[in-house]
Amino acid sequence: MTTLNTTQKVQTCLEFIDQRLETTSEQTIQIAEMIIADIKNLTDGYQAAINNGNLQAHSELVRATQMNWVNQLHDIILEQTNRDLNGQVIIALQKFVTSLNENQLKHYPFELPSAVASKLPNEHEYLTQAEIDILMGQQNLFDEPHSQSKH
Structure with a gap:
């Protein structure tokens, strides 16, 4: 053969x-x-x-x-x-x-998409869009107001 x-x-x-x-x-x-x-x-x-x-x-x-x-x-x-x-x-x-x-393939990096990675144990917690919106809203609360008039 x-x-x-x-x-x-x-x-x-x-x-x-x-x-x-x-x-x-x-x-x-x-x-x-x-x-x-x-x-x-x-x-x-x-x-x-x-x-x-x-x-x-x-x-x-x-x-x-x-x-x-x-x-x-x-x-x-x-x-x-x-x-x-x-x-x-x-x-x-x-x-x-x-x-x-x-x-x-061990030399080729491959990152899992966050939607997939978030389902795995011991992975970073990913924020939902609602949580991101809340945080962005809070961010605006801490912005210093810009003074309109200059002396």
Whole structure:
């Protein structure tokens, strides 16, 4: 296997997720279409079974079809639960991005906007606009009046 550089590894992971999501989506649609086709056939077959007196055979076919789909859907659920590959790939990418941030971005200052910072614990208390208005009003009280007349 050829050795991939970091950029190629990240790109490979993203392509893997994209391909897997597309494949999973296609498989889900195919399964849904097959289930719908079976239900239509069984529904159509019901009237024919009544007319031909084959209701017993039809009900056995219905049961066999139901069990087939229950088992297949159960397998799909187990596979998704036991091997959530997308999740594993996303975790690997998150670890990589965290490491990248720690190593590359520590030299770049980034100030949080005051609206965000004010929500954090141990941050400066930011005044509301009403409090600022009150303080500005008080400031005007302390201004010395300017004398109009000069002697």
